[in-house]
Amino acid sequence: MSDLTLWQPDSKELLPASAKTPAEISNYAVQLSGRDKTQIVSAFESGHYEMAINYLWGKATAALRKELSTVGVGLLGEMLGKTDVDEHDDVDDILTAKDTIKLAEELGIVSSTDGMRLRHTYEIITHFSQLETSDSDIEEIDESEAISSLKACVKGVLGRPKVEVAKRFIDFREALDSETLSEGDQRVEMLKGSPYFFNKLTISVLMSAVKKNTGANLDHTLANINTLVPAIWGNLRDAEKWQVGQTYAEAYADGKSTVVGGLKSALLKVKGFDYVPENLRSSTFLKAADAIIKAHEGLNNFYNEAAPVRALSKLGSTIPTPALPACISALLCIVLGNRYGVSWSAADEAKGILSVITNDRWVYYFNNVLPGDVRILEKLSLDRPATNWCALMKQYQLFDLDVKNKNVGLLLAATKSAELSRVQRFASALIQEYYGKKS
Incomplete structure (x- = not known):
């Protein structure tokens, strides 16, 4: 494999078309306990659809966040463009429901179709939770919407055993501040031939790392910036080029001479000073x-x-x-x-x-x-x-x-x-x- 790729979920059918009732569908939720399944089925049978879906949604998002946390909270923050996140933060505190679905889709934990269905389930839940009391007495989740939401959570999340996500990129990300990559390194060539998503994410990772790292880790990061930024600069869109220039401007304003020197060297290699803002407005x-x-x-x-x-x-x-x-x-x-x-x-x-x-x-x-x-x-x-x-x-x-x-x-x-x-x-x-x- 010559480039970075997203992990692809097993394409086999996790929920057969023959599973139509809440009990039959819940039976395929391998990540739910017997007690969880019983409570969900009981709520369905009692007509308490909103209660059932809210409980199910909590289980599904908790499972996704737990799986996402295995890639490292710092990387998740970098993927979201959040510079104030580190490994000591709790994944539950930094990820909204939509962030969780977005990252799960980007890392290949769920397919784009499953991601769409999960977002729809979330929108149903938030819509009904926001209704005024007078409206909620009239409008409520109906059985078909509840069944669709149950299927979405089981097919997209709860019906899957745990998987190893995006290991190829995780290993690459860890190398960015733990070793210095040479221009001829296979991983550099791999990045150059990868989808734009990985180029954008690499810039986010490097710019975040240069703000946080010290000592040897900072030395590795700056060296890799000087290797990777010139290698992919021609493929980058302006948004990512401005991100590099903005990081340089912030480091200059903060008096971080080592960072300024390393970023200046990289920007000179690509004639990138047009992307350094004149101020931090x-x-x-x-x-x-x-x-x-x-x-x-x-x-x-x-x-x-x-x-x-x-x-x-x-x-x-x-x-x-x-x-x-x-x-x-x-x-x-x-x-x-x-x-x-x-x-x-x-x-x-x-x-x-x-x-x-x-x-x-x-x-x-x-x-x-x-x-x-x-x-x-x-x-x-x-x-x-x-x-x-x-x-x-x-x-x-x-x-x-x-x-x-x-x-x-x-x-x-x-x-x-x-x-x-x-x-x-x-x-x-x-x-x-x-x-x-x-x-």
Whole structure:
């Protein structure tokens, strides 16, 4: 095998089509105890579907987080772009439900189809948990939704024995700050031929490590930055190049001379100083974008989204280029919403910010960010967000911009004609392209 690959789940059928009742389906949940199965079946038989699904969901996410923790909490933080996470943190404290599903899918613990079904289950749970008391007396989870959720949790998580996840990349990641790789090292060549996901993750790992490491580990990290950054620089998109430049600027501002020297050497090799921001204003925008995502993906999101969007709008009318990817992605999350709709107050504020983004900056987003913006691409698989996407693109007339990526071009063409099935198909193609998976 010449490149890094995601671990692929066993393709055999874990839940036969003949399993239709809660008792039959639960019987295939090998990670549940007999007592757990009995409680779930009893809740179903009593018509307490919301209670059953909430209990089941707790078991499924706990199993996923336990499995994810085997790769190291630090790596999980790096995959999420969280710089304040280390191995001493509790995995339950740093991973939201959506983070858990996203990482499980990226590391190949669950398939993209299972990931979609798990996200749907989570959205059902959060939707009904957020209903006002008067509404919850009228609207409740019905049996078919509960059965679908039970199947999703068993097929995606609880029906699988424990697996070894992404070992090839984990070994590679550990080498980044424990040994110095040479230019001719097989692992360097392996990275150069890998899907973009691994290039992006490697940059995140290295930039996070250079902020945390000291002594010999820092020496290894800086040496590997000087080997790997030049090796993959030509393949990197601007978002990752700005990440390297931003890390240099922060180290310079903090007076970390050793780090500054190592990063400067790497940037000189690739003529990368165009990607070093003149000031650290972008850090404030990045934190604001992160706050929007946290509100959007948390509980009571329709209520909680307005405040962080308003906070971003007060930072100024021009978003610094290094923060542009995160900010546009966060704002699109608010405008596109989820399968249940959008927070109108937050969406109107977000549209106000997006409305002043110039066409050249949208071109930048489409060419350098959207091909790897899985959060947005996954939203386009849902009818309501995809419809909102088409309306937004029409409002801003963004169909005929100079887009280099073939699938992004096809996505915008489908958007122009508001063909949701084609929008969804090309969004899926971009996700497959990003992870290097075959459709």
